[in-house]
Amino acid sequence: MKPIQRIIILFIVLASMSMFAQDFQGVATYKTKRQVSIKMDSTKMQSAMQEQISEMLKKSFEKTYLLTFNKEASIYKEEDALKAPTAAGLGLVVSSSGGGDVIYKNTKTQTYTNQNDFLGKVFLIQDQLKPLPWELGSETKNIGSYTCFKATITEAVEVTNRTWSTGKIEAKNKTEETETKTKITTAWYTPQISVSNGPAQFYGLPGLILEINDGQQTIICSKIVLNPEEKIEIAEPTKGKKVNAQEFEDITLKKIQEMNERNATSSGKDGETISINIGG
Numbered sequence: 001m002k003p004i005q006r007i008i009i010l011f012i013v014l015a016s017m018s019m020f021a022q023d024f025q026g027v028a029t030y031k032t033k034r035q036v037s038i039k040m041d042s043t044k045m046q047s048a049m050q051e052q053i054s055e056m057l058k059k060s061f062e063k064t065y066l067l068t069f070n071k072e073a074s075i076y077k078e079e080d081a082l083k084a085p086t087a088a089g090l091g092l093v094v095s096s097s098g099g100g101d102v103i104y105k106n107t108k109t110q111t112y113t114n115q116n117d118f119l120g121k122v123f124l125i126q127d128q129l130k131p132l133p134w135e136l137g138s139e140t141k142n143i144g145s146y147t148c149f150k151a152t153i154t155e156a157v158e159v160t161n162r163t164w165s166t167g168k169i170e171a172k173n174k175t176e177e178t179e180t181k182t183k184i185t186t187a188w189y190t191p192q193i194s195v196s197n198g199p200a201q202f203y204g205l206p207g208l209i210l211e212i213n214d215g216q217q218t219i220i221c222s223k224i225v226l227n228p229e230e231k232i233e234i235a236e237p238t239k240g241k242k243v244n245a246q247e248f249e250d251i252t253l254k255k256i257q258e259m260n261e262r263n264a265t266s267s268g269k270d271g272e273t274i275s276i277n278i279g280g
Contacts, residue, residue, distance in 0.1 A: 010129065023225075023227075024071055025069070025227055025231065026068070026069050026208075026224060027069075027224070027225045028066070028067040029064060029066055030064070030065045030199045030222065031063075031064055031220055031222050032063050032064075032065065032217065032218065032219050033218045034216060034217045034218070035216050035217075041130065056057050064075065064201060065219075066077050066078075068234055069195055069208070069234070071212040072106060072107055072108040073105065073107070073115070073236075074104070074105050074195075075103070075104055075236050076102070076103040076104075076105070077102045087176075100172070101116055103115075104234075106147075107179070107204075112126070112128075112129050112201070113125065113126045114126075114248075115239065116240075116248070118248075118255070119255060121241070122240035122250075123243055124239065124241060124242045124243070127244045127245040131204070132153060132225055134151045134152070134204060137150040137152065141188065143188060143210045143221060144210075144221075144224070146190040146193070146224075147190060148188035148210055149207070151186075151187045151188075152184060153183075153184070153187075154182065154184050155182075155183050155185075156180055157183045158179070158180055168172075183215060184214075184215060185213070185215075187212050189207040189208060189209045189210065192207065193208035194206070199212060199221075200212070208228075256279075
């Protein structure tokens with residue numbers, strides 16, 4: 001074979017591989033669960049009511065998400081379904097971390113966009129992807145028909161537990177306790193699907209992440225469809241007020257505090273204490 005023919009064949013092979021990489025798509029379905037810890041003044045609320053509220057909060061975090069991905073980008077959003085019951089009618093304002101209506105990640109540019117509807121206002125959180133210090137392990141297990149390898153992140157995190165009185169809000173009626181805890185996040189990824197992506201904000205492993213557990217929340221893949229017949233567009237969200245991650249965190253924390261104080265003041269009951277710890 002002449003050198004020029006070899007070059008032409010090599011060019012065709014490389015072009016075919018590039019085309020495959022561009023056209024490759026997949027859709028993974030994930031189920032989520034989150035632990036909820038709730039404590040209330042037992043003298044003012046029966047244990048059965050506490051259990052009911054706790055179960056309602058847990059149900060509100062049991063959701064189904066779809067991750068549509070290619071070699072470089074992904075869209076992660078909740079599957080259209082009837083909403084689970086929440087504790088909104090009980091005067092509690094709940095916010096979950098890491099969630100959002102639509103999360104777009106681009107592992108090539110190392111950026112993400114989170115389109116989040118918070119209390120009726122749409123925000124567009126745009127920032128750099130946070131580097132995740134994965135430690136690769138040798139342990140394996142099967143998830144469905146895929147062989148998965150274990151990876152972990154060990155980090156020290158500050159956890160703030162807030163206690164509110166449902167009477168008139170004064171400085172003494174609100175307490176905050178912050179403590180440092182060791183958080184271990186465990187991921188199971190499969191090199192059989194060679195994309196460095198995963199659910200929510202997780203990415204950065206040599207294969208698709210099929211399961212995540214951070215001690216409070218579990219996200220597990222229940223179904224994967226590779227190269228679906230109908231091509232799905234993976235487009236970055238564009239609608240909403242543009243903010244970065246820190247600005248959005250400040251906005252949400254301030255709003256939640258305002259609404260908790262407003263709800264507590266309007267209840268007119270002094271001395272009833274509610275402490276809620278969700279995912280932290």
